[in-house]
Amino acid sequence: xxxxxxxxxxxxxxxxxxxxRIIDMSLGMDLEWTPFIQAKLTVPLTPDIDxxxxxxxxxWVTVRLDRRLGxxxxxxxxxxxxxxxxxxxxxSDFNGDRLSAVTAATYHDYDTxxxxxxxxxxxxxxxxxxxRAAARATLTLASAExxxxxxxxHGRDITMGGPTWGDVLTTVVxxxxxxxxxxxxxxxxxxxxxxxxxVNARWLGGASAWDFLQxxxxxRWDLFIYADxxxxxxxxxxxxxxxxxxxxxAGPERxxxxxxxxxxxxxxxxxxxxxxxxxxxxxxYTGKRGPVLEIxxxxxxxxxxIPEQPDIYARKFLDNIKRRxxxxxxxxxxxxxxxxxxxxxxxxPRTNRRGRIVAVEWQWPQDEMSVRLREVxxx
Numbered sequence: 197x198x199x200x201x202x203x204x205x206x207x208x209x210x211x212x213x214x215x216x217r218i219i220d221m222s223l224g225m226d227l228e229w230t231p232f233i234q235a236k237l238t239v240p241l242t243p244d245i246d247x248x249x250x251x252x253x254x255x256w257v258t259v260r261l262d263r264r265l266g267x268x269x270x271x272x273x274x275x276x277x278x279x280x281x282x283x284x285x286x287x288s289d290f291n292g293d294r295l296s297a298v299t300a301a302t303y304h305d306y307d308t309x310x311x312x313x314x315x316x317x318x319x320x321x322x323x324x325x326x327x328r329a330a331a332r333a334t335l336t337l338a339s340a341e342x343x344x345x346x347x348x349x350h351g352r353d354i355t356m357g358g359p360t361w362g363d364v365l366t367t368v369v370x371x372x373x374x375x376x377x378x379x380x381x382x383x384x385x386x387x388x389x390x391x392x393x394x395v396n397a398r399w400l401g402g403a404s405a406w407d408f409l410q411x412x413x414x415x416r417w418d419l420f421i422y423a424d425x426x427x428x429x430x431x432x433x434x435x436x437x438x439x440x441x442x443x444x445x446a447g448p449e450r451x452x453x454x455x456x457x458x459x460x461x462x463x464x465x466x467x468x469x470x471x472x473x474x475x476x477x478x479x480x481y482t483g484k485r486g487p488v489l490e491i492x493x494x495x496x497x498x499x500x501x502i503p504e505q506p507d508i509y510a511r512k513f514l515d516n517i518k519r520r521x522x523x524x525x526x527x528x529x530x531x532x533x534x535x536x537x538x539x540x541x542x543x544x545p546r547t548n549r550r551g552r553i554v555a556v557e558w559q560w561p562q563d564e565m566s567v568r569l570r571e572v573x574x575x
Contacts, residue, residue: 202264203563210256224557227536232422233339241331248324255321261532263313315532318427340423343372347405354399369429376429437537445544454527522572530558530565540569550575
């Protein structure tokens with residue numbers, strides 16, 4: 197008999213140290229989301245769960261996902277999906293289909309026995325919805341950006357100064373009890389950076405910490421701000437991870453159940469680009485592939501070098517934008533190693549495609565994940 201992967205999901209409440217089994221859950225990571233990681237899960241209702249009040253204090257939890265291998269295939273792999281439902285539900289779901297459709301719908305990824313895969317996510321409880329009749333609670337979770345979104349400057353404008361840009365970032369995230377990764381010499385070394393001036397480092401009254409950081413680091417330095425799965429604030433100019441992931445719809449290592457390919461002009465798709473790139477002296481370099489979209493790069497002090505041939509840069513930029521119109525959605529058996537920013541390879545008997553993974557969402561107890569790729573091209 198073949199071996200299959202068995203998936204488990206638990207959540208630990210950091211305040212009490214208690215660990216609960218998860219009844220059902222969706223947990224996603226999406227480069228287009230803020231916060232970057234969001235989840236919704238249902239747990240059994242206990243006195244401690246009932247007392248959790250995210251409006252009274254910041255409540256951290258750790259979600260643990262396990263993929264355990266080595267168990268043999270049993271009838272429970274099929275019946276688990278229809279637990280508590282009538283046999284007619286099976287007939288309804290597969291009406292008119294062949295038996296192979298039942299196999300595909302309950303497919304598990306076969307792998308080497310004994311190998312384990314574990315991933316943890318440290319998240320914040322946003323809401324706690326208690327259903328006493330069902331004896332369950334539904335928790336909505338988010339990554340640490342949620343604290344920056346709700347930390348507002350409720351008074352007058354604040355001047356956020358410091359020896360380095362890194363010090364400013366440390367001060368802001370520390371207000372929410374968070375930490376940040378080292379940014380490198382340009383931002384953290386006093387010998388290679390300057391004290392922020394009062395205008396550009398002014399935290400306006402009524403603005404959130406997230407708004408302030410977006411103004412200073414996203415608009416000024418072209419850095420993406422996000423919280424990783426352990427709650428650490430990170431800044432990146434490029435969200436690519438450098439990891440390659442392969443998903444297959446056929447063969448002994450197949451895991452993909454379904455695919456949907458979309459070509460669209462509606463989502464961040466343009467026909468032309470006009471790039472304006474300024475150096476430290478304010479001299480502008482331009483590259484054009486039409487006048488429709490203007491991209492203005494960082495100005496004074498930007499550490500990124502100016503391209504020697506801006507027209508070539510503009511052409512490459514436009515090529516990337518056009519590929520955004522091609523999106524591939526895959527439904528596959530859960531694999532907890534995937535992260536948005538990975539380069540995904542999708543192989544089928546018909547064609548091979550490559551694209552940037554921009555979103556992953558895992559479903560429990562279905563043991564399924566949806567994966568969205570953009571900038572998709574046939575290879």
